[in-house]
Amino acid sequence: MKKKSSSKGPDICIEHGENKIWVEAVAPTRGDKDKQSSVAEMEYEELQFDPKTGEACPFTGPGYVLDEGKTKLRYLSVIGKKNDTIRRWIGEKIILPTHPVIIAVNSANIPEDDSSDMPIIKKACFGLGDHIIRFRRNSETNTVETSGSSYANAPTVSKISVESASEVAIESDIFRQNKYPHISALVFSYARVGTNPFDGELHVIHNPFARNPLPRNFLPHVKDCWLENIMYDSGKIVGATIVEVDRTEKDEAGQL
Secondary structure: OEOOOOOOOOOEEEEEOOEEEEEEEEOOOOOOOOOOOOOOOOOOOOOOEOOOOOOEOOOOOOOOOOOHHHHHHHHHHHHHHHHHHHHHHHHOOOOOOOOOEEEEEEOOOOOOOOOOOOOHHHHHHHOEEEEEEEEEEEOOOOEEEEEEEEEEEOOEEEEEOOOOOOEEEEEOOHHHOOOOOOOOEEEEEOOOOOOOOOOOOEEEEEOOOOOOOOOOOOOOOEEEEEEEEEEEEOOEEEEEEEEEEEOOOOOHHHHO
16 A cells, blocks of 8 residues: 555555555435435434333334435435546546546445345445345245345436426436446445444445456455346446355455
C-alpha cells in the first residue's frame, strides 16, 4: 500500500506488481429524513417484564421492515457520484486508464440485515428483486418439495420526483450495462465501528463490463461474486449465472 502524495485522488492506492489499484470509500447515509426517498431510522423497543409473573411482555410497537427500494436508491446515489468523481480523476490523469478502481461501500448508517448472503447492494448491481422459491408436489410421497429458487428481475426502482411529485424509474442494474466501465468492482461491508467486529464479512462484486477487471482471488477471506454464462441483447446483459465463492472459512489455496 502506498501513501498518497496529494490530497487529490482516491483514498487508497495499492501497489500491485507494476500496476496500481485504487480504492475510493464511501458510507451512504439514510438520506434527508424530510424526503420520501430516505431510509427510516430503526427504532428499538425496550423489553418489558410482567411484575407478577416475571415473563416477558409482548412487543406493542409496529416493528421495523427495511425498505429495500429506498435502500437501493441510497447505494445507487453514492455509487453514481463516486463514478463521476473517478471519471474526473482519470481526466486529470491521477488515475491512469490501465488502473483498476474499487469503490468500497459501508452500510453502517443503514440498518440492513447483515445475515443475508444477498445484500441489497448486490441486487442493485444485477437488477435483482424478491427471492422466489418454487415448489412441486411429489406424487410418489404425496409431499410438497422445493424445486428451485431464483430472484425476480428488477431492473428499476421507483423514486418520487421532488419537482413533479410523481414516480420515476431509476435504473437498478448498473453492472448489467456498460455505463460504469471504470469501476472494476465493489467491496461491500456491513461492519460498524464498536458494534460489529470484522470477521470476513466482506463482499466483492465484480463488474462484468470493467475495462480493468479485478482478479477474482485478489482479496482473501471475502465472499466473491461474479457473472458467468452471460447472454447479451443490444449490449445489455439479459441473462447470466451468478457465481458466489465463499473464501471466509475455507483455505484460500483450495479456491483458486
